[in-house]
Amino acid sequence: MKCDGAQPSCAICKVYKEECVYNPEADGRRSTPKAYVAALEERVRVLEGMLKNAGLEAGAGEAKPEPPENETTPETAGLDRLKIDETTGELFEYGPTSLFKHVPEGSDDASPAATLGPSPMGAPPAVGAERPALLRPREVMIAELNCPELDDTTHEKVLRLFFDYFNPQSFWVDERKFRRDMASSPVVDGTIIRARRTAHYSPLLHNVILALGVAFLEIPVEVREQLGIAFSKRAKDLLEEEAETAMLSTVSGVLLLGSYHASVARHNLGFMYSGIGLRLVQALGLGTNCNYWVTNGAISEETKQSRYNMWYCAYILDKCWSTYVGRSAALPLAQHDIPVPTPDAEEDELIWHPIIHTPRSETFDPKVGQAAIELSDAIATANAEPVKGWRSTTFVWMIKLSIVAERVLSTVYSINFNIRSSNVRHVVSELDVLLEKWLDSIPDELRLPTAGRSERVVPGHILSLHAFHCFILILLHRPWFANCSPTTLDAGPDGSVAKCERAAAKFMTILQMWRRCPGLRYSPVTLGQVAFSAGTVHLLSASHCASKQSRKFKACVEHVQTCITALREMGETLKCAAVSANTLQKLLDESYAPAPPKPAPPPAPTPNAGFDIAAMLQNPMFAEQLKSLGWAPPTAGGAGPALSTGTGGSAASTPSGPMNGVPGTNGAIDWSLFGHLHPLGGMPMNPANQGAGEQGQNIYDVLYAGGSETAFPAGNAWQWPFGASDGAGVGL
Structure with missing residues (x-):
């Protein structure tokens, strides 16, 4: 109780029969933090600076707002937020707040969703090109568990882990009402899931809670992943059925499904499910003040408060997703008239179970398809005194921070x-x-x-x-x-x-x-x-x-x-x-990291390095470049001597005659003319200078080998690379 200031004794002191002493110089309130004072002082300096820039002194009047200064043009604004996906070629947005902005393209840390296979040519398609939809399924390390079930003890521990360590931050699910509606639903033989749907319980919601909760179990990672995938799959199988006639429990379940996929590093899929949840928020009109309906008796005060809580849960998640992937928020507060809820004393009283030490079991090995998986002995239990949770108060202050x-x-x-x-x-x-x-x-x-x-x-x-x-x-x-x-x-x-x-x-x-x-x-x-x-x-x-x-x-x-x-x-x-x-x-x-050493310069090309010029000319791009230099493809009927090729350990015969008709050649070829055609930058070997013991194919072998299937039919090599002139000689 506060002091009413009555003299000579205040009301409190009269009740407790204490001596009433008041010292106006003593202030028992907590002092203001220095950081808050510093922030206020900086705020004053900024406001004074704005007044000065506007030509006004502090207190002289109201400064006109300065027009926004844009450093970017409409054509370039936001381009730094886009990244090209290496597998699909699509652009994805990751703003400055997102860690995915720093994940290298093509990294193993990309979302492990189904990816596109390589293009038929074996090379990645060009940016913006149509990409074939060659979907490869995600790798599955373990067999799927189509009908996952937990025994009653394990089921309770999974719920406890979820409600203690995942749920309180955004208050997806009201634990008391979830358990109340689950307990009042008829039990179905062979399963822990109830068939009934209410505003606070549904099969979809129950399965997603289990998918998230099993991740906290102290069991082998493969088993946790198996159970999480199985429960989330069952939830997704129920999505269409529940979404058509959505309830608050459907909204909670779909939003949690998005968070589940975020936790397993599938953020784009999670972002999609969270978007579906936000659409359901709009569909149910959760952002609308419904006091009128309470006054008319159409809905109860409890229902109104549940709707408000669900809207603010979605509001918090919207801001978390916005910062996580660096994209704009979808639920602006200014467009909704929803009062911030007050803390619920009963919810605050719910205890929180701390875990100080978590023993690990190394012997657990469940069988796929088992009707009830016994996990009880492998799960850590709380071994510290439970404390008051303050969940509702935490939720209210999380709302204020999200604003x-x-x-x-x-x-x-x-x-x-x-x-x-x-x-x-x-x-x-x-x-x-x-x-x-x-x-x-x-x-x-x-x-x-x-x-x-x-x-x-x-x-x-x-x-x-x-x-x-x-x-x-x-x-x-x-x-x-x-x-x-x-x-x-x-x-x-x-x-x-x-x-x-x-x-x-x-x-x-x-x-x-x-x-x-x-x-x-x-x-x-x-x-x-x-x-x-x-x-x-x-x-x-x-x-x-x-x-x-x-x-x-x-x-x-x-x-x-x-x-x-x-x-x-x-x-x-x-x-x-x-x-x-x-x-x-x-x-x-x-x-x-230390700077990597400078790479060594590439070795100089060997003058007599072997190469297959016939194979080179089968490349259409290379042939087009040669044609632009004046080369005419050889024809099967052209004249010219058939020459023997150099093979094995003997030197090839030097051709005589084909170049004698070329003015200025004197029967010899100036090989420097063709150095730029060599793929390694060197020049082909003149067989006249080739040693008897040298191996490898040379340009004479290719040019004069002949054969109708080759790029150079017999008798036509003398035309290359100058082109024929009426078949009678060589024209430059």
């Missing part, structure tokens, strides 16, 4: 973004204040422990919330960090360099806490995204160090390696994290 994230993406990562615009700096300073205010206003229950209480167990979704705050702060300021030089670090706009580095350093602390409990293999997809972004910040910091021997440089490189190691640990569960680890490792190697 700021939407403005960051639309301002700093729009196609026409101009880093030098004062309008942009104005908005950036405002967003920086909002981010600091968000952190200062967060409830104590969601705060990270101080240095003295670092051993306190913090639920993973609360750590994920703070990691996402670091991520948005990095995204807000990284463009200026990436564009500054080592000599202008201190003069960076709005202190962007220092803010990026502080956010990345804070994330390293969050990473350590997550590794301790519950372990990085229990991470959501977004944590890998933040780890990659923090690694790029440390990489930028290292690149701006004056010396590679400095302490800061070594610390930055060590932080990058820590991020790579963390991503590899996450990769035990999330394939997408393994892709991020490989990409970040590549960036580190390219930045600081």
Whole structure:
């Protein structure tokens, strides 16, 4: 209760019969963080600068907005966001926030979806050309499990892992209502899936939850993948049936199906399913305020709140997908009138089960097609005291952070973004204040422990919330960090360099806490995204160090390696994290790997190197070039002597007669005329100068070999390369 200020004793002191003492100089409230004060001061400086640029003094009036400055033309805007896919030739968009912008084309880390085979000629088709649809199926390392089932104990543990470690960040599924509707549905013999559909339970949703949950089991990777593929396939088989008469559970299931494919490094397929989920959000009108329907009694207050929660779940996912693949968001808040929900006290009371140690079983080997797979003995259990989850409060504050994230993406990562615009700096300073205010206003229950209480167990979704705050702060300021030089670090706009580095350093602390409990293999997809972004910040910091021997440089490189190691640990569960680890490792190697030695110059061509000029002339392009130089193809009826060819260990006979009719040749050929025709840059060997012991085919062998099937029929070689003149002689 607050003090009512009554004198001589306030109401609280009267109730508790305490002496009422009030000191106006003492303030028991928590002090304002320095970062928040610094952000406000920087905001004031930016606003004053804008007034000055507009010819106004501070407080003299309102400055007119500056017209946007565009550094790009409409023809070039956004071209840097497009990448050509090596297998299909199509253009894909990956904006600056996406790690896939850095994945090399044709890399093994590309999405392992079905790919196009090579063209019939064995060479990749030209860009923009039609490509044959020679689809190759994805490699399947293990046999498919068409009817996956889990025993009751394992099923419960999979649900527990999902609701503890995947669901709380975006609140896809209301656990209490899901379990309530599942329990009230009739049991079907031979399966754990119920046939009933409600707003909070459906067979599609149940299968997707299992596909995601089994990834956290401590069982062999092959078995986890097998189960995940099987459950997701069953969910996709139900998609058309449920989508036609969609319910809230259908929306949750399809959005989760997109997240499942993101976790297994099939981001384009995941992006497609998330898009279907967002269309269902529109189809159900979840972005519309429905107070009118509650007042009229058409729907209940609980249904209204469930609709609002589902809309904000989709809103958060939309921003996560936008940053993940670097594409524009699809659900702008300005077009919807949905109030931010208030925390649900009952949901907050649900406990969270921490895992400190997870023993691994090496003996489990399920049989494909088994009616019920016994996994109980191979699954790690929580071995620390459960803690209060605060799931609903975390969800509400994630919504507030996503609202700021939407403005960051639309301002700093729009196609026409101009880093030098004062309008942009104005908005950036405002967003920086909002981010600091968000952190200062967060409830104590969601705060990270101080240095003295670092051993306190913090639920993973609360750590994920703070990691996402670091991520948005990095995204807000990284463009200026990436564009500054080592000599202008201190003069960076709005202190962007220092803010990026502080956010990345804070994330390293969050990473350590997550590794301790519950372990990085229990991470959501977004944590890998933040780890990659923090690694790029440390990489930028290292690149701006004056010396590679400095302490800061070594610390930055060590932080990058820590991020790579963390991503590899996450990769035990999330394939997408393994892709991020490989990409970040590549960036580190390219930045600081020793320069490769200069290649040795190519050896000089051997004058008497053997070559097959007949085969060369069968190439239409080569023949066309020779024709342009005046060469006429030989004809079968031309005159000329048939000559013996040089073979084996004897020297070929020097031809006599064919060149005697050529003015200026005196019966000899000037071989320098044909040096440019040799594929290796050398000149063919004159058989008159060829040693008796030399091997290989020479130009005389080819020109005078004869034969109607050859490029040079017998008796016509003397015409090459000058062309015939009425068949009676050689004309130059």
